[in-house]
Amino acid sequence: MKFPLGRTIRRTTGRTTWALTAGLALACLPALHVLPATTAEAASTLANTGFEADGTGSAAPSGWSEYGTTAASFSEAGGHGGSHRLSHYSASAYKVETYQYLTGLADGNYTLSGWVRSSGGQNSAYLSLKNCGSAEQRTDLPPTPNGKWIRLVTSVKVTGGACTISLNSDAAAGQWANFDDFTFTPGSTGVPVKGADISSLKKNEDYGGVYRNSSGTATDALATLKSSGMNYARLRVWLNPADGYNNKARVLTQAKRIKAQGMKLLVDFHYSDTWADPGVQSPPAAWAGHSYTQLRTDVYHHTYDVLNALKAQGTTADMVQIGNEINTGLLWPAGNTSNWSQTAGLLKSGAEAAKAVSSSTLVSLHLAHGGDNALYRWWFDNAVAQGVPFDAIGLSFYGYWHGNLSDLQANLDDLSARYKKPLFVAETAYPFRLDSKDGWENVIDQSGELVAGYPATEAGQAQWLRDIMNVVEAVPGGRGLGVFWWDATWTAVQGNGWDPADPSSGNAWENQALFGYNERPLPALQWFKHR
Numbered sequence: 001m002k003f004p005l006g007r008t009i010r011r012t013t014g015r016t017t018w019a020l021t022a023g024l025a026l027a028c029l030p031a032l033h034v035l036p037a038t039t040a041e042a043a044s045t046l047a048n049t050g051f052e053a054d055g056t057g058s059a060a061p062s063g064w065s066e067y068g069t070t071a072a073s074f075s076e077a078g079g080h081g082g083s084h085r086l087s088h089y090s091a092s093a094y095k096v097e098t099y100q101y102l103t104g105l106a107d108g109n110y111t112l113s114g115w116v117r118s119s120g121g122q123n124s125a126y127l128s129l130k131n132c133g134s135a136e137q138r139t140d141l142p143p144t145p146n147g148k149w150i151r152l153v154t155s156v157k158v159t160g161g162a163c164t165i166s167l168n169s170d171a172a173a174g175q176w177a178n179f180d181d182f183t184f185t186p187g188s189t190g191v192p193v194k195g196a197d198i199s200s201l202k203k204n205e206d207y208g209g210v211y212r213n214s215s216g217t218a219t220d221a222l223a224t225l226k227s228s229g230m231n232y233a234r235l236r237v238w239l240n241p242a243d244g245y246n247n248k249a250r251v252l253t254q255a256k257r258i259k260a261q262g263m264k265l266l267v268d269f270h271y272s273d274t275w276a277d278p279g280v281q282s283p284p285a286a287w288a289g290h291s292y293t294q295l296r297t298d299v300y301h302h303t304y305d306v307l308n309a310l311k312a313q314g315t316t317a318d319m320v321q322i323g324n325e326i327n328t329g330l331l332w333p334a335g336n337t338s339n340w341s342q343t344a345g346l347l348k349s350g351a352e353a354a355k356a357v358s359s360s361t362l363v364s365l366h367l368a369h370g371g372d373n374a375l376y377r378w379w380f381d382n383a384v385a386q387g388v389p390f391d392a393i394g395l396s397f398y399g400y401w402h403g404n405l406s407d408l409q410a411n412l413d414d415l416s417a418r419y420k421k422p423l424f425v426a427e428t429a430y431p432f433r434l435d436s437k438d439g440w441e442n443v444i445d446q447s448g449e450l451v452a453g454y455p456a457t458e459a460g461q462a463q464w465l466r467d468i469m470n471v472v473e474a475v476p477g478g479r480g481l482g483v484f485w486w487d488a489t490w491t492a493v494q495g496n497g498w499d500p501a502d503p504s505s506g507n508a509w510e511n512q513a514l515f516g517y518n519e520r521p522l523p524a525l526q527w528f529k530h531r
Contacts, residue, residue: 044104046165049182050082051075061086061098069094072169080115080149080180088125088169089176099166101131102184109188111155112165113474117144118177120453125177127152128166133159141177142467143453148406149180153474155188191473193424193482194528195232195266196225196514200490202254203245209493212519221489224521225514226261229528233258234266234426234484236324237306239284240273242501248306255315264318266484267310268366268426269303269350271323271330274500278327278368281335292334292342296349299331303353311357319362321426322350325396327367327375337382344386351389362391366426370395371403373411380419392481393419394426399451399464400444409471416479424481425472429512430464431456432524437517438492440506458516462524469527485524488514 047063048054054062058075064086066073072090079085088096110129118125120143130136139154156163165184169177201221211221222233235254238246251267258265270276273284283290287298303322310317323330326347329337335346351363365383369375380393393415397408412423434445434456447456454460465485472480490496491513497505516522 044102046100046102046182046184050079050180051084051086052079052082054084056084064098064100066096066098068096070096072096073098078178082180085178085180086167087176087178088167088171090171090173092173093171094173095170097166097168098179099164101162101164103162105158105161105163106186107133107159107161108186109155109157110163110184111153111187111189112182112184113151113153114182115149115151115180116141116178117147117149119143119175120145122169122171122175122177124168124170126168127154128164128168129154129156130164130166132156132163139470140463140466142405142463142470144404144406145452146404146406148404149178150406150409150471151474152470153189155190157188189473189478189480191469191480191482193232193264193484194230194469195234195264195482195484196230196488197234197236197268197427197484197486198222198225198254198258198489199234199236199246199268200487200496202250203243203496204489204491204493207493207495209491209496210519211489211491211515212521214520216518216520221515222257222261222263225488225525226263228521228525229530230263230525231528232264232266232318232482232484234268236268236270238270238273239302240286242273243503245500248309251306252309252313252315255310255317256313259315265310265315266319266321266364267306267317268321268324269306271299271302271346271350276323276330277325281323281326281328281330281332283331283334287331292345295331295334296345299346299349300353303350304357307354307357307361316358317354317361319364319392320350320354321364321366321394322347322354322390324366325368325427326365327369327379337379340382340386344383344388347383347388355389362422363389364392364394364424364426365390366394366396368396368427369402370397370425371407371411373407373414376411376415377418380415384419390421392422392424394424396427396486397425397468398428399430399454399468400449405467405471408468409474412472412475412480416475416477420479422479422481423472423475425468425483427484427486428464428468429486429509430454430461430524431511432458432461432516432522433511435511436492436506437510438494438506440492440497440508442511443508444512456511458523461512461522462527465524466527466530485514486512491515491519492517 072094125141492510499505
């Protein structure tokens with residue numbers, strides 16, 4: 001490409017346009033491949049953390065060093081908190097690192113926190129802590145083609161008093177990344193909960209479903225999940241389901257398997273004979289016609305009965321959900337949120353029963369639409385005002401329904417500050433392909449339904465789990481507990497369909513499981529090991 005000297009050229013990185021003369025552009029073109037790295041200067045504290053020291057167009061931000069295609073790293077207008085940011089961009093393919101080398105640090109754990117956004121599609125784009133006396137730690141940038149900022153964190157153990165803070169891009173022409181407002185402070189992060197719902201596993205196995213390890217050998221699905229880094233399993237419990245699965249007896253059996261793998265257990269009470277969610281909260285048939293007062297007793301006795309039986313067999317629940325996706329309450333019509341005092345009374349009965357069995361069991365309340373902060377404020381303000389006891393907040397967040405990752409992060413941040421409770425994503429998933437294995441129409445089966453930047457591929461699914469775990473890890477105050485993948489083992493098996501009362505119904509979810517159509521574990525599982 002050639003430009004007449006002296007004419008202004010404009011290009012866009014992120015959402016801001018900047019200009020340079022063509023003469024300067026031509027002078028910089030060879031540097032895309034051959035300019036040496038700028039000299040690293042050691043310091044004891046992170047400098048120019050908001051990239052405000054140099055203004056627009058600086059090719060070497062003060063305090064930072066560069067390596068690789070150095071012309072692709074520059075400060076420009078359009079910051080997260082201030083007026084400027086660091087951008088990685090070039091009209092040609094590039095690979096660049098912008099870094100600071102710190103010395104004189106006290107040994108211990110440190111966390112890097114910063115705000116980022118990215119076009120997505122790069123070979124790699126990530127924050128890194130390296131040369132710290134321990135293994136390098138990385139956090140990848142999620143795609144944010146909508147231009148919204150996301151805060152990321154990554155932690156490392158420093159031994160030897162030094163560490164390199166590194167911002168990296170390996171990208172094709174036109175791909176971009178923005179960075180701003182960094183801190184490097186003592187402390188560590190991480191997510192203690194790396195879980196999945198496995199409620200469909202037993203029925204799948206009973207109807208002939210097979211799970212294999214990465215080598216293709218038939219194996220116990222739970223053992224494969226555990227070896228992949230999963231440490232927590234979630235089981236739904238219905239009262240008297242039509243197919244006899246997900247009831248008390250089945251939960252007890254599965255709990256033994258879960259605990260035998262060294263995993264923790266979350267019990268998800270639906271208080272129904274079938275699916276409960278924001279659109280339907282039908283009472284079990286055995287409770288039909290019961291008064292509100294009787295329903296409170298029903299909830300207490302059912303919750304206590306299941307949890308006490310788990311405790312008696314040595315598999316005490318580590319966490320419980322009092323209801324499933326209870327945006328609009330539970331046990332309609334008595335427990336509908338149109339009557340908050342009655343909603344609260346039912347929730348109190350469940351929470352009190354759980355604590356009566358085991359005071360160490362965490363009581364969580366779980367809503368859907370995890371990007372809707374107004375919903376969560378309204379709901380939990382009412383719960384708190386009514387004196388509903390809870391230890392943690394669970395959110396469902398499916399990116400194709402519930403907004404952007406930045407919406408989830410904003411909601412998590414606000415809930416953490418407002419209620420001072422741990423938070424976790426109780427449900428998420430993403431397709432690794434769009435076609436159906438069993439011929440039944442999948443919930444997500446069109447490219448137009450996908451989240452921008454996340455293809456329906458094995459790599460796209462893995463990227464989704466990676467990025468949602470990154471967002472949860474970044475919740476302030478260490479209140480991000482972790483993530484549960486929804487029904488990770490629900491593969492296509494004839495007889496185990498959506499409707500427990502209809503054996504001919506199919507599975508609309510097999511393309512979002514964590515086992516592929518070849519029955520082997522998918523790459524997404526490996527991200528449980530990296531957090």
